[in-house]
Amino acid sequence: MALDPKFVGRAYGPFTYEIGREKLREFSLILGGAVPSAGTFGEPPEHVSPLLYSQEAAQAGPYGDVIAFPSFAVVFAIRPFSAAIADPELGVDRVRLVHGEQELEFLGVMRPGDVLTTTGSITELYRKAGMDFLVVTTETRNAKGEPVVRGVWTAVIRPA
């Protein structure tokens, strides 16, 4: 059954997230290929920028402190998308859902201690080639209200 287009415009959030230094480091190193074990990430893979995990190196660099790897944004910016998928009134069949497309725009770097608030809403619901498409657009702002990340999240619900 097609998703009801009356849900276009439905909003989710705000969701607030505070960036923790160690979480940010963990994300960068694990995405970069590190193997985690108790209390250590092992040797940082060579291609991972020290700006992402070494406070010492980062202090000498352009940002003065470690920064988030850009796609760390998905950790918090995904929340309106997840909320839409889980919305019982919308009725998404999660077993048939795949993540179809993703766009992220970064308007500034993200640093430890940033308190970020994400809101989002359903911007498109349509059916194409027998599949349902659910598009959620998100905006994340910092504590000063400045936009930091914008996202466009597209889920595809395959036919039964």
Add this chain to the structure above:
Amino acid sequence: MARTFQVGDTFTHVRQCDRLRPVYYAGASGDYNPIHIDPEVGKLAGFNGVILQGLCTLGWAVEAVAVFVGDPGRVRRVKVRFSRPVLPEDTVTFQGRVTAVADGRLTTEVTATNQRGEPVLRGAVVETSLG
């Protein structure tokens, strides 16, 4: 030393999806969807077992460009379509090509293919600032 970039410049970045990478990425990202950590759920979905989070593949495409420009803080935009899941034990080769250098911004198109030559991303574009 300012590095210059030109349209047509290319780069390659190779990443292994080791057997436990979906589990590691689940912990780091909070994406605990069972299709990424429970092989039985992966089988129910029509795969041999778990599949890697698409957002991890997106992250690797961003990483390929971040390594190329030498600064992850310069990435401004990424857009991808997920065309095929990455599976544990897959090797993904990212090949980037600079398509525009204008207005302080570098645009790159990135292809990502598994070891069978099948694309796992389509239409991947990553933009960075130049300074």
